[in-house]
């Protein structure tokens with residue numbers, strides 16, 4: 215074994231020792247559970263918000279009415295047709311308000327107007343007069359329900375003329391699963407991708423800086439620096455947190471795929487329309503690759519800037535601008551995800567720090583594979599550059615014992 | 629001496645911090661198997677020198693080899709180091725902390741843990757094997773870290789101010805551990821500003837002050853830089869004694885102290901006997917390392933002052 219080889223092996227071993235320590239120190243703590251279930255917590259906040267909105271809507275719905283002032287014979291037919299038509303609508307958002315029929319008494323027009331002003335419930339539209347030439351009054355929100363009433367009148371009349379309200383046509387219904395993801399589904403997948411990567415890198419880069427702050431305040435850093443080149447410490451920290459990320463992604467990946475497998479068919483079919491353009495297997499690989507790049511790029515920046523600070527307070531102060539930059543990258547990539555092919559998207563795909571996000575979004579939006587190879591090579595180059603500069607800044611920052619002043623000079627040479 | 633017989637050899641080490649020269653051309657040669665002390669007052673540049681020798685920081689000038697390696701990092705698995713600023717992960721158990729330090733130097737964790745338990749027991753810390761570092765006293769944590777620096781059985785052990793922060797019992801334990809490491813075959817380099825330990829332990833030592841090396845040699849050599857001191861107790865006290873003693877003689881509780889002239893004390897003693905003062909007690913001995921240190925460092929400070937005055941002029 216040459217000296218070169220044994221040096222490389224030692225470097226790898228040392229890097230892994232650091233990585234292992236950081237991994238264990240992060241994973242075997244109670245706070246890691248919070249971290250692991252953070253998506254669940256976020257999800258449930260979202261769900262609570264959603265429920266709130268839903269219940270408000272329901273509250274409104276139950277008081278909504280449409281009214282048809284028609285003779286009892288027609289009323290029965292209309293109610294039957296209404297019941298049938300209603301099946302088309304899914305969810306309370308789409309379904310028209312409940313139908314109430316009344317027998318005509320006295321001045322139908324005056325009654326209809328009175329209904330629209332009713333106090334106990336909201337009437338959005340009222341129909342009166344003969345079904346062949348009905349008059350439909352509707353309120354501010356009632357344009358669509360007015361159309362529905364018109365359709366109802368038409369259908370009732372047709373049914374009457376063809377003898378009875380029974381359905382004439384007997385359709386054969388066959389459900390066909392969609393094999394291609396919808397465009398909307400691609401966009402949704404793109405957004406989920408960008409958000410997922412963003413969320414993970416933000417959390418993990420913060421964690422890596424946290425362990426480093428701990429080392430500095432515990433003065434462990436000199437022991438590390440004495441035994442291990444700081445470049446290895448730096449890489450080990452990145453790697454350790456990356457291990458945490460893999461655990462995290464693995465955990466949620468398994469969970470989500472299992473949930474999809476046991477989900478009711480309706481939900482599974484709905485989920486199937488949300489999908490990446492490149493196809494699932496390739497997408498998983500690309501997601502992982504881009505996540506790695508995003509993490510390495512941002513983690514390296516976080517770590518090297520974090521190394522310039524000597525107290526927790528300084529680290530927090532320094533973290534803020536980086537987080538802002540990171541959020542900006544996220545925003546840029548989100549725009550790219552929503553508007554594939556635009557100039558903004560192209561810029562986001564090339565700019566090194568947003569490239570992993572934007573390219574992952576592209577994987578969801580567009581099927582070509584070759585740009586990804588190019589992008590990964592390009593990002594790898596930047597990972598190399600950032601890690602080299604970062605490790606150097608890290609070394610300088612870390613060894614500035616005591617004073618711990620932040621200086622731009624420390625980043626760029628002697 | 630060649631690199632076969634030297635664990636560390638450095639010549640002309642220089643380090644500047646922000647334009648200030650903190651280490652100014654230091655030479656060090658540590659023979660293999662020796663206990664070597666780097667002595668000096670606070671701020672002398674000891675820590676900086678050790679850091680340069682280990683490759684934690686790069687010198688701005690000079691040349692060094694560590695266990696035969698031009699690049700100190702290449703020897704890192706054969707080196708143990710206790711930094712002046714101690715530090716361990718508070719959440720680690722004592723035995724894991726020791727094993728982790730060993731792992732940094734290439735010892736597998738399993739062996740590390742096994743040895744850690746033995747080491748802790750031998751150091752009288754058997755009860756703390758599974759105690760978290762944050763629950764240990766500062767001195768105990770320091771011992772744990774020290775054990776972590778020897779767990780991989782290094783050829784070279786570098787200790788920066790290892791005695792500071794320890795109570796007398798633990799200081800003695802540490803001295804025993806250093807001797808035991810030397811007997812195992814390791815070379816030990818340690819820094820201190822407390823002379824008593826150095827006097828008992830060191831085979832060789834150097835004294836640095838103001839970033840320069842002011843002395844190099846054995847403890848005896850260092851003491852040899854000072855003349856003998858005599859303590860004389862007269863049989864019959866009287867006014868005329870002072871006139872018969874050297875000019876630096878001072879009176880103490882029961883007699884007189886003076887520096888023995890280069891040609892010996894015989895002439896003085898003969899005069900005292902002839903004058904009838906007699907000799908009730910007499911001791912002549914070399915002053916300790918402490919005095920040698922104070923004199924060497926004091927002289928260095930005067931030199932530096934003279935130099936800076938010269939430069940100013």
Ligand SMILES: Nc1ncnc2c1ncn2[C@@H]1O[C@H](COP(=O)(O)OP(=O)(O)O)[C@@H](O)[C@H]1O
Nearest residue numbers: 614615645650669670671672673674675676677
């Ligand atoms: N990283 C550093 N940056 C700036 N000055 C330093 C640094 N390390 C040490 N010094 C300065 O160098 C001088 C020597 O320090 P040091 O080597 O720690 O001395 P010793 O260990 O002998 O007490 C001190 O004046 C100290 O302030």
Ligand SMILES: [Mg+2]
Nearest residue numbers: 674675676712
């Ligand atoms: Mg020191």
